[in-house]
Amino acid sequence: MAGEPEILKRLGMSRESVVRLSRKAAEAEAALGIHGVSVTAGTPRGPASTAPRPNVEQHFCVHNTSTRADPLHRTIELPKPITQQAADLFNQLFGRS
Amino acid sequence: MNKQISPNQSWREGVNYSSPVQKVLIFGWYDGPTDGVLQCGDGQVYRFDLLAWEPATQDLRVFGLFPMPSASWEQLIAICGGPGFRWQEQLRQPIEDVIRQAGDVEWVVATEDLQGEILRVKAIRPDELARVTNWNAFLGLTQEVHDIGPYLKFEE
Numbered sequence: 001m002a003g004e005p006e007i008l009k010r011l012g013m014s015r016e017s018v019v020r021l022s023r024k025a026a027e028a029e030a031a032l033g034i035h036g037v038s039v040t041a042g043t044p045r046g047p048a049s050t051a052p053r054p055n056v057e058q059h060f061c062v063h064n065t066s067t068r069a070d071p072l073h074r075t076i077e078l079p080k081p082i083t084q085q086a087a088d089l090f091n092q093l094f095g096r097s
Numbered sequence: 098m099n100k101q102i103s104p105n106q107s108w109r110e111g112v113n114y115s116s117p118v119q120k121v122l123i124f125g126w127y128d129g130p131t132d133g134v135l136q137c138g139d140g141q142v143y144r145f146d147l148l149a150w151e152p153a154t155q156d157l158r159v160f161g162l163f164p165m166p167s168a169s170w171e172q173l174i175a176i177c178g179g180p181g182f183r184w185q186e187q188l189r190q191p192i193e194d195v196i197r198q199a200g201d202v203e204w205v206v207a208t209e210d211l212q213g214e215i216l217r218v219k220a221i222r223p224d225e226l227a228r229v230t231n232w233n234a235f236l237g238l239t240q241e242v243h244d245i246g247p248y249l250k251f252e253e
Contacts, residue, residue, distance in 0.1 A: 011127070012153060020154070024128045031123055031130070032183055038127045045245050046152060067184045068124035068132060068192075 008039040008056055008074060009048040015096045018087045025078045034063055034075045042072035049094040056093055107137035108162065108204045110219050117141075118212045120180050122173055124192065128155050134165065134173055134196060135211060142170045144199040145211070149232040149242040157240050159207045159232045161221070163199040202226045207236050 021037060029035040039062075041053070053074075056062055061077040079086050091097055107117040117137040125131035131147040143162040151157040172195045176188055205226075207217040217236040221229075229235050230244045 011155065014153065027129060028126070031181075032126060033181075040127075046243070065126070065183070066186055067126050068189070070125065070127070071186065073126065 005055075006041045006053040007050050008041060008053050008062070008076070009044040009050050010037070010039045010094055011044055011046050011048050013047055013049055013096070015091045016087065018082055018084055021078060021087050021090065022082045025080070025082060028075060029080075032065060032075060034065065034077055035080045036060075036063070036075040036077040039074045039076055040070055040072050041074055042070055049096055051093045051095070059089055059093065107139050107141040108206075108218055111215075112217055114215055114218075116208070116210070116212050116215050120170075121211055122177055122180060122182055124184055126184075129158060130211060134170070135162075136170045140167050140170075142167055143203075144196050145206075147245060148205065148226075149244045151240055152243045156209050157207060157216070157238075157242060158209070159205060159236065159242055160211070161202045161226060162204040162206060163202050165196070165199045169195050169198055205232070205236065207232075207238055207242070 024037045025035045028037065053062055056076060063075045063077060065073050065075040067073045076090075078090065088097070117139070118135045119138045120136045121130065121133055122135070123130045123133040125133065125147070132145060134142060134144050136142050142165040144165055145160045145162055147158055148161050149159040173192065176191045176195070201223045202221055205219050205221045206215060208215050217238060219236055232238065232242050232244060
């Protein structure tokens with residue numbers, strides 16, 4: 001519905017560590033050129049935690065990075081290096097605290 | 098199916114061996130590749146599609162490999178500009194036109210890195226691809242992986 005914020009969904013429900021987020025962000029940077037992690041604004045294939053895009057964008061840049069199978073794929077750009085504070089904030093935004 | 102697909106030389110059934118993959122064009126991504134086209138060191142070209150992944154981390158992934166004519170790599174490079182390509186919706190049709198040349202599935206590969214260590218490889222027939230949902234059992238994996246369907250599709 002128009003006016004409703006885009007909801008970003010990230011697969012998994014568990015808190016993500018600095019190490020894991022750093023590894024995934026590095027892989028994305030090598031492949032996509034963005035140091036970040038994947039979310040979708042579509043329907044995720046599995047249990048996922050969610051956050052409104054405007055809330056995320058208050059702290060992190062969100063890029064529209066459509067893919068062949070998921071036109072609603074997004075990449076949340078994370079700082080480099082990812083600090084514990086940044087990881088905590090990321091987890092908090094997705095309700096993974 | 099295209100008749101000019103070369104006999105396979107790049108892949109063999111086995112466990113824990115170095116990937117024969119030399120170059121990858123990624124068309125789909127979710128914390129790692131989900132689909133695209135790869136070229137092996139001997140020039141063999143395959144479309145790859147995600148079949149299953151480890152549910153908690155998505156690190157361990159199971160891909161189906163579909164052979165393509167060797168010339169399709171250069172056709173895709175001409176469209177995409179080379180490895181490092183980021184998906185562009187306006188290129189969907191020309192890319193789809195090329196990858197449509199892929200033949201029937203030949204291999205199933207379990208790995209955390211298509212260009213790194215290959216954990217398991219097993220030959221597969223098209224009828225098995227349609228039937229198998231338990232990739233742990235099919236590949237003899239100790240780590241749990243969950244089937245995601247024939248192709249990774251996110252509904253809007």
